[in-house]
Amino acid sequence: MRLTIRLVLLAIALNAGSFLQAQNKVLIIGIDGCRPDGLLAAKTPNLDKIWENGAYSFSAQTDPISSSGICWTAMLTGVWHEKHNVLTNEYKDPNIGEYPHFYRRVKEQKPDLKLYSIVNWSPIHKILQKGDADIVNYLLSDEKVTQRVVDLLQNDNPDAVFVQLDEVDGAGHRYDYVPESSEYLKAIEKADELVGSMITAIKRRELIKKENWLILVSTDHGGSKKGHGKDIPEHTTIFFIANGNDVQKGKIKQQVNVVDVAVTALEHLGIESEEDWNLDGKVIGIR
Template sequence: MKKEGVLIGLLFLLIFACSNTNQEEQIIEPTKNVVEKKVIIIGIDGCRPDALTAANTPNLDALIANGTYSLDARNTGITISGPGWTSMLTGVWENKHNVVDNTFNSYNYTAYPHLFKRIEDYNSDFKTVSVAQWHPINTKVVKSTADVIVNSEDSTLDTEKKAVNELTSNELTAMFIHFDDVDHAGHSTGFSLNNDNYINAIEKVDQSIGNVISALKNRENYDKEDWLVIVGTDHGGIANNHGGTTDEERTIFIIASGDNIPNKEIAKTTTQTTIPNSENCLNSNSELKFDADGSIEISDNVAHSFGTSQDFSIECRVKSDYAGDVHIVGKKNWDNGVLPGYIFSFKTNTQKFKVNVGDGTNRVDLESTVITDNEWHTVSATFDRDGMLKVYVDGVFFNETSMASIGNLNNNFPFSIGADGNNKYKFKGSVAEVRIFNTLLSDEDISDWKCKVLDNNHPKYDNLQGHWKLDEGTGSIITDSSSKSANGTLTGGNWADISNEVQVNVHNYDHTPRTVDAVITALNHLCIPIQDSWNLEGISLIETNCSKN
């Protein structure tokens, strides 16, 4: 009986021990998997969405496939880099941040700082890094808000290299990377999906973005991180420029990519409608249209060079809805207004028609009024070499300024229509009835002939140095009806029959993203509360449940 009692006691102790062990195991909780939210914003300067679609971009395509995106996003502000990047990185438009050009002179940094200041104010332990190929982003907008500021060399590869190096930091919370070579290619050779140089620049940036994303995924703690990758651009472009209000300049793209973001596209809607055609008082049966895709070159002719003292006048008919930094007619290299020559163009920030003359040392610019309503207008300018430069629109005098400081206008470029002497700064619109005189037209001359095809009844007909009616309707030879017989050669462009009505596509971008959406999207992902006092604009592209983090 004693042995049986001992055995029963031992069995009881064993059962108790096992039961106690099970209870201890049951109250042990597994370690919680804490995921850190992080964001990287990648900016590709001057990248048109249609060219992005045409290019071979497997890395950007992968980001699109793993997120929410729009190829119809809009920069509804000023379409140049200073205002564009400031709007994207502050979350407000230029009427608040006050950056209206690339000087950044009036930037309201105190009220509307860079995104990184919002992040650092929320948690000073959050590390922020800005890598920029265009250095004013760092020196003028980021300022001291980032923990690390890196100005790369002016190349895609060096920007990639420096960005990859910064991604090795485990403490990193937010990063901005700016690539500039696509914009360079647009300015030098044209913002167009048909331009191989522009497409190649996009493809090279895509390769670098692929290496950046690989470096991100190779981070030591990547499996414990929740990354939002935002990719966007500041503006598009047309011909060799931007800064205007065309769809080509305003339409941008934005991608918000991440493992927890739904894959969807936010697109514009398009309808077709019929509208009356603009009335042309010249009664032509056809018109020559340029879509920033052509030009007329008239071989260098002494009749179009006015030296240091020869007075002259120029007139033409214009129809356009695009007030970009373009060459309508003239004889000049438009890379710089100081360079010798003369030109009809637009002042991009005011959208007004303007005339420029330069002699290599001095320049004179004279504005008039807005004419980009897609209706025909006659623009005229008289150049009194020791007096005033005057500009007229539809036979009415608008403005004048002294041009007595301007010396020799001569250069080796041809007189050209639709693009400058280097076949750049291409015009978008229609041109007709181009005339050059080696004398000053009077107010009466200009008013009486503002809407007539010039003939030998004109009081200054004997002073005619060139007259291109642009009414051929077909072919590439543009006839000079003056005695100079300086015929031109048309490249590109399109002859269109004139009808009473035309069909146009009407695009509705009301529900597509905007430049300013990037900041709110980033803050939303990082679960940083947005204060009403910040007065931010834009809408978040993503939804996130921050209560679970």
């Protein structure tokens, strides 16, 4: 009788332990062409709440070839252009065999995880290989991208979601990337509203108490005079924001780079970067 009681108590303890162990998940939001000084100048209550209660850097650095294809690839592979070999927005001959999208790393070690990439600017997906993501969406507005993300967060069970919003970059190209441009700031403020919708969708998830979400928000490049692509501070200085239970809150004192995003996401998903992957990024902002 005593043995039976002990076994029952042990089973309860084990079940309680597994219940308390939250499942790690990650949401990466990339706001294309959003300069850090523009973000700080705009009215962005949702993003302010994320960085003020998280880890942040407004002096992070992107690839010196500050064009979208090169920089998004750096973010998602964890290596600079010398390795991933994406040198233009045409994505000619990307070296994804040796330096694949970080989703490939995830699938190799945890094939059952559900991974999603939902973007406005579709060339980002040229480095995805078959089986890397459970769903890939090519959508034509940030609003539609957000609607799809919110629906996914409310009605599915994703483990990692990458989101790219494009219209801030469009406003930069059309009006200018400087904080003095009211139209540029309006575009950033609209992006903030969309980010708020995504964060709200996470908070309303039925399983949220059993989940441990890491929110990463960054950008691919800055800009000036309606353009970008130069190795100058206005183009290469970006922001990095991390929010979640495992985040070390406050300003990040060490140098942050765009290649750190993928490596940090991998770490949170329980995948330690292997030495032979030869990644340039590092884990940043989390314990």
